[in-house]
Amino acid sequence: MISSNSRVILEVRDLRASIGGIEILKGVNLTVRSGEVHAIMGPNGSGKSTFSKVLAGHPGYTVTRGEVIYNGKNLLDLPAEERAREGVFLAFQYPIEIPGVSNSSFLRLAYNTMQAHRGGEELDPLEFDDFIREKCKLVEMDPGFLDRSVNEGFSGGEKKRNEILQMAVLEPKLSILDETDSGLDIDALRIVASGVNKLMTPDNAMIMVTHYQRLLNYITPDFVHVMRSGRIIKTGGRELALELEARGYDWVRAEAAA
Amino acid sequence: MQNIESRDAWLTGLLPQTAGFAGPQWLDALRLEAADRVNTLHFPTMRDEDWRFSDFSLLRKTAFAVAEDAASGLTPAGIESFILPEAVASRLVFIDGVYAPQLSSTAALPQGVVAGNLMRELTAHDGAVRAHLARQAHQSDVFVALNTSHVRDGALVLIPKDTVCPVPIHLLFIATGGDAPQAIYPRCLIVAGPGSDCTLIEDYVALGPGSYCTAAVTEITVEENASVRHIRLQREARGAFHLGYGAVTLKRDSIYHANSLTFGARLSRHDLRVVQDGEGARCVLNGLALMAGRQLADTHTVIDHTVPNGKSEQLHKCIVDDGAHAVFNGKIFVRKNAQHTDAAQQSRNLLLSNKGRVDTKPQLEIFADDVKCSHGATVSQLEADEMFYLNSRGLDADAARNLLIYAFAEDIIDRIPVASLKQRLSKELSERILEHA
Numbered sequence: 001m002i003s004s005n006s007r008v009i010l011e012v013r014d015l016r017a018s019i020g021g022i023e024i025l026k027g028v029n030l031t032v033r034s035g036e037v038h039a040i041m042g043p044n045g046s047g048k049s050t051f052s053k054v055l056a057g058h059p060g061y062t063v064t065r066g067e068v069i070y071n072g073k074n075l076l077d078l079p080a081e082e083r084a085r086e087g088v089f090l091a092f093q094y095p096i097e098i099p100g101v102s103n104s105s106f107l108r109l110a111y112n113t114m115q116a117h118r119g120g121e122e123l124d125p126l127e128f129d130d131f132i133r134e135k136c137k138l139v140e141m142d143p144g145f146l147d148r149s150v151n152e153g154f155s156g157g158e159k160k161r162n163e164i165l166q167m168a169v170l171e172p173k174l175s176i177l178d179e180t181d182s183g184l185d186i187d188a189l190r191i192v193a194s195g196v197n198k199l200m201t202p203d204n205a206m207i208m209v210t211h212y213q214r215l216l217n218y219i220t221p222d223f224v225h226v227m228r229s230g231r232i233i234k235t236g237g238r239e240l241a242l243e244l245e246a247r248g249y250d251w252v253r254a255e256a257a258a
Numbered sequence: 259m260q261n262i263e264s265r266d267a268w269l270t271g272l273l274p275q276t277a278g279f280a281g282p283q284w285l286d287a288l289r290l291e292a293a294d295r296v297n298t299l300h301f302p303t304m305r306d307e308d309w310r311f312s313d314f315s316l317l318r319k320t321a322f323a324v325a326e327d328a329a330s331g332l333t334p335a336g337i338e339s340f341i342l343p344e345a346v347a348s349r350l351v352f353i354d355g356v357y358a359p360q361l362s363s364t365a366a367l368p369q370g371v372v373a374g375n376l377m378r379e380l381t382a383h384d385g386a387v388r389a390h391l392a393r394q395a396h397q398s399d400v401f402v403a404l405n406t407s408h409v410r411d412g413a414l415v416l417i418p419k420d421t422v423c424p425v426p427i428h429l430l431f432i433a434t435g436g437d438a439p440q441a442i443y444p445r446c447l448i449v450a451g452p453g454s455d456c457t458l459i460e461d462y463v464a465l466g467p468g469s470y471c472t473a474a475v476t477e478i479t480v481e482e483n484a485s486v487r488h489i490r491l492q493r494e495a496r497g498a499f500h501l502g503y504g505a506v507t508l509k510r511d512s513i514y515h516a517n518s519l520t521f522g523a524r525l526s527r528h529d530l531r532v533v534q535d536g537e538g539a540r541c542v543l544n545g546l547a548l549m550a551g552r553q554l555a556d557t558h559t560v561i562d563h564t565v566p567n568g569k570s571e572q573l574h575k576c577i578v579d580d581g582a583h584a585v586f587n588g589k590i591f592v593r594k595n596a597q598h599t600d601a602a603q604q605s606r607n608l609l610l611s612n613k614g615r616v617d618t619k620p621q622l623e624i625f626a627d628d629v630k631c632s633h634g635a636t637v638s639q640l641e642a643d644e645m646f647y648l649n650s651r652g653l654d655a656d657a658a659r660n661l662l663i664y665a666f667a668e669d670i671i672d673r674i675p676v677a678s679l680k681q682r683l684s685k686e687l688s689e690r691i692l693e694h695a
């Protein structure tokens with residue numbers, strides 16, 4: 001169980017961000033403590049992916065106001081790669097394909113970069129092969145995918161699984177999963193969710209963006225937030241997700257406006 | 259008749275001073291005829307349709323001269339970095355255009371295969387040489403004519419009927435890159451006999467940075483049902499000029515598979531003309547140009563389908579950084595008679611800087627009515643979303659950039675059929691990318 005005195009990992013205060021002069025995030029507030037799982041739901045276009053990308057450091061967005069404190073550091077001061085090295089991980093809603101780069105060499109490069117930063121031991125291709133095969137088991141991924149180009153020609157579900165494999169390899173402290181459940185069939189969802197659960201520890205935390213209660217049957221959130229028009233307009237416990245599934249989003253907006 | 263005043267002084271200055279080199283009389287006649295042609299041709303400018311994207315006028319600022327005859331005292335140790343383990347005993351080496359027997363070895367070649375210095379072998383193989391030398395390369399190209407006017411040392415490769423050459427043949431042209439601006443005229447003549455099979459590596463490298471000019475001509479005939487894999491590497495010195503001309507004739511059911519890599523030279527041009535002269539011939543042309551600084555690489559290819567049932571596949575990639583400039587002009591002709599031709603051409607370009615420039619012009623000219631042809635060209639930049647994906651996995655901007663560039667080029671390198679070369683080029687590629695990070 002979560003006690004309110006566990007360590008704060010992420011503190012987002014009045015975050016506003018825009019792209020191409022259009023303000024997308026209009027004052028987001030969120031506190032995430034270690035060991036917690038937060039779900040963010042909300043209608044299409046409400047800013048969930050934008051929020052995820054701004055946290056991960058996408059250079060296309062301009063933060064116009066607010067602050068993000070991550071493990072005591074001002075996260076907005078760091079470029080994306082340093083955020084990643086500090087333990088922030090984003091599982092993309094639409095993972096990028098990189099033809100010509102094998103998945104295993106990409107994973108090894110990322111892992112060794114991280115290890116160098118953490119002062120850990122880097123692995124040569126042979127050592128990494130053993131390491132990565134273990135990680136594949138976690139998401140029941142066929143090691144054949146390691147020899148293929150990163151995400152190239154992967155099905156939607158395979159790409160999502162590959163994102164979680166990367167998460168397993170990088171062992172982040174704060175994971176942001178942007179619609180990792182979309183595109184997964186029932187079996188894959190169960191497998192990926194159980195993989196994610198195994199990666200959760202009392203010391204790390206997770207933000208899951210989803211449209212579906214289905215995922216939350218497997219990964220139990222401590223908090224459910226509703227985002228709308230670039231703001232979190234309601235926060236509740238896991239039961240809120242059920243209510244949203246049953247009633248849609250409009251009542252939340254009405255309630256927030258009242 | 260050409261008036262003496264209208265001759266181009268720079269061009270005529272390049273013509274051989276002596277009335278001829280050694281060799282039979284027919285060869286002398288060939289040289290003289292080519293020299294005459296040089297006198298009637300002009301230096302290509304951007305007003306010429308085939309040269310309109312690239313300015314070679316810089317070449318005219320230097321008076322190049324053919325190297326003195328003495329091939330330098332190089333030993334195999336001195337050229338070690340260019341030696342390929344697969345071709346240790348199937349290698350011909352030329353230093354500044356002059357054959358270097360002490361660096362060459364053909365011990366691994368099967369009985370009957372001829373691989374040696376053109377000048378030495380031509381009497382013994384008079385018939386084959388006379389039938390093919392200067393028969394394919396376009397004599398109206400001024401650099402081809404210049405080369406022909408200088409024909410002397412060169413590579414002669416004759417693969418007999420039904421002979422499979424188990425090792426690649428490495429034709430290594432080394433420029434010493436000394437202080438004097440040298441003109442180098444490499445020549446390759448290759449005839450792959452009916453049903454034969456071989457791999458050729460035509461390799462231009464440099465020992466020093468000097469400014470020199472290579473004007474190379476390669477003629478290849480692939481006889482019926484023969485198969486030739488041809489790897490062409492242009493790794494000249496950064497200050498050098500390179501004008502390369504390849505002419506390939508494909509006979510019935512033959513296969514020609516080319517991989518051409520362009521990394522070097524200040525200004526370079528590569529013309530490749532493949533004529534499908536026999537039915538059912540097939541060619542695959544893969545090209546990669548990696549340019550940075552103020553380099554220019556101009557690639558002009560022509561695939562000429564003259565008979566039915568031919569197939570051609572072409573993928574040309576350019577990576578352009580800094581203020582470099584890449585040109586690709588790929589013509590495919592499908593003649594009236596060439597029914598059921600299947601031709602596909604792709605030009606893909608990666609532009610890494612705002613100052614860089616890519617001119618790509620795929621051209622299909624189809625005169626037959628029952629054919630399958632496609633072509634396309636793309637110019638892309640490194641995508642911000644791709645960069646972000648890699649950054650979000652901890653890779654910094656340089657590492658991410660290098661990975662994406664490498665990924666863009668990798669499939670061309672991957673298609674090179676000689677393992678050690680593939681490995682070496684892949685390493686060279688990452689080094690060149692890093693150099694410019």
Ligand SMILES: Nc1ncnc2c1ncn2[C@@H]1O[C@H](COP(=O)(O)OP(=O)(O)OP(=O)(O)O)[C@@H](O)[C@H]1O
Binds near residue numbers: 019043046048
């Ligand atoms: N480059 C851009 N220029 C203009 N508007 C943009 C840009 N990128 C995103 N937006 C807009 O920002 C809004 C929020 O998009 P975002 O992707 O964050 O939504 P989302 O909540 O993740 O939606 P979904 O549930 O469909 O994934 C959308 O209206 C989108 O059109």
Ligand SMILES: [Mg+2]
Binds near residue numbers: 093178179
């Ligand atoms: Mg989204």
